[in-house]
Amino acid sequence: MTSIADELGSVLDVIRQPVWAVDADHTVRYANPAAAEALGYDHPSDLVGTDGRPSGLPGADRRPSGLSGARGGPAPGSGEPETAVRAGTLSGRGTLTRADGSLLPVEWTLVPLSRPGGDDALYVLLPLGEPARAGHALRNGEPPYALLAHRQVERERRYARTLQHAVQERLVRTLLGLSLARQELGAAPARALDLLHDVVRDTEEALAGVREVTDALSPGALRAGGLPAALAALAGRCPVPMTVSGSLAGRLPPLVESHLYLLVAEAVERAVENGGAGRVRVTADLGTSLVVTVVDDGAPPTGEADLAALAALTERAASLGGTLDVRHTPGAGTTVTASVPL
Numbered sequence: 251m252t253s254i255a256d257e258l259g260s261v262l263d264v265i266r267q268p269v270w271a272v273d274a275d276h277t278v279r280y281a282n283p284a285a286a287e288a289l290g291y292d293h294p295s296d297l298v299g300t301d302g303r304p305s306g307l308p309g310a311d312r313r314p315s316g317l318s319g320a321r322g323g324p325a326p327g328s329g330e331p332e333t334a335v336r337a338g339t340l341s342g343r344g345t346l347t348r349a350d351g352s353l354l355p356v357e358w359t360l361v362p363l364s365r366p367g368g369d370d371a372l373y374v375l376l377p378l379g380e381p382a383r384a385g386h387a388l389r390n391g392e393p394p395y396a397l398l399a400h401r402q403v404e405r406e407r408r409y410a411r412t413l414q415h416a417v418q419e420r421l422v423r424t425l426l427g428l429s430l431a432r433q434e435l436g437a438a439p440a441r442a443l444d445l446l447h448d449v450v451r452d453t454e455e456a457l458a459g460v461r462e463v464t465d466a467l468s469p470g471a472l473r474a475g476g477l478p479a480a481l482a483a484l485a486g487r488c489p490v491p492m493t494v495s496g497s498l499a500g501r502l503p504p505l506v507e508s509h510l511y512l513l514v515a516e517a518v519e520r521a522v523e524n525g526g527a528g529r530v531r532v533t534a535d536l537g538t539s540l541v542v543t544v545v546d547d548g549a550p551p552t553g554e555a556d557l558a559a560l561a562a563l564t565e566r567a568a569s570l571g572g573t574l575d576v577r578h579t580p581g582a583g584t585t586v587t588a589s590v591p592l
């Protein structure tokens with residue numbers, strides 16, 4: 251009989267969301283690279299053989315009691331179950347232990363797998379990140395557009411969360427079902443297999459589209475790891491070489507993180523698409539204020555598109571009570587500096 255790795259590895263490995271397959275005892279039998287990365291392991295195989303159940307938060311046992319649809323017990327004093335059954339699955343919140351012993355809060359969904367030979371299941375995990383400080387409060391006298399900007403960022407965060415944890419999860423389950431169905435068909439007519447192959451391809455493209463929109467609205471790296479993690483992920487997607495450095499290492503208020511990430515992303519996009527930059531350098535330094543600098547080697551911002559982009563960046567910095575400075579040095583490039591009081 252083929253293993254879960256043989257059956258599902260090609261699907262799980264391309265999913266950015268942490269996922270692992272477990273047996274009836276909740277022992278991890280297969281994990282994807284995103285799971286290893288989220289928990290600080292060098293390779294997914296390091297997770298094989300470990301207990302795949304998310305542990306409960308302090309004071310509550312949030313582990314599901316099995317793969318058959320049982321509910322978990324309520325948290326003390328909450329009056330509500332910590333796990334919920336929906337569409338044949340279990341879901342809830344808990345924590346996972348990283349390789350260094352620290353805890354990663356997650357939302358989890360336990361999906362039973364219909365396959366011969368056992369009660370296997372799949373944990374689909376959504377890292378929630380470290381607890382952040384309270385949100386950036388509006389100051390007296392701030393202009394109305396600042397409030398509107400904050401509300402828009404909050405909406406985008408909610409939309410991204412829905413896409414990542416609901417829409418993407420359903421697409422992942424669809425891919426897994428299609429993969430299993432293709433194996434069950436065996437020697438089916440070639441036309442049927444070709445149609446199934448086309449459906450798998452279209453579903454993979456839809457999943458890629460969901461990821462792209464999610465990253466544009468509010469990247470998972472931003473929600474899970476804060477601004478440093480999000481900027482590192484942005485560098486990985488940048489079409490030109492991009493480096494990230496600076497003294498900022500911890501979490502910031504959610505609104506500050508969201509606005510500054512979008513500011514950097516928009517500045518990088520302007521530099522590459524409008525300025526023809528071939529290289530970008532981003533620094534984020536935390537002192538009495540947070541200073542974020544985007545340096546590119548492209549042409550000076552002079553066209554209408556450039557001016558509109560810089561006006562939007564200025565408003566985004568101002569919504570946080572900060573300032574934006576733009577300077578261009580002939581032969582060297584453009585430097586965009588945002589300074590935000592914390």
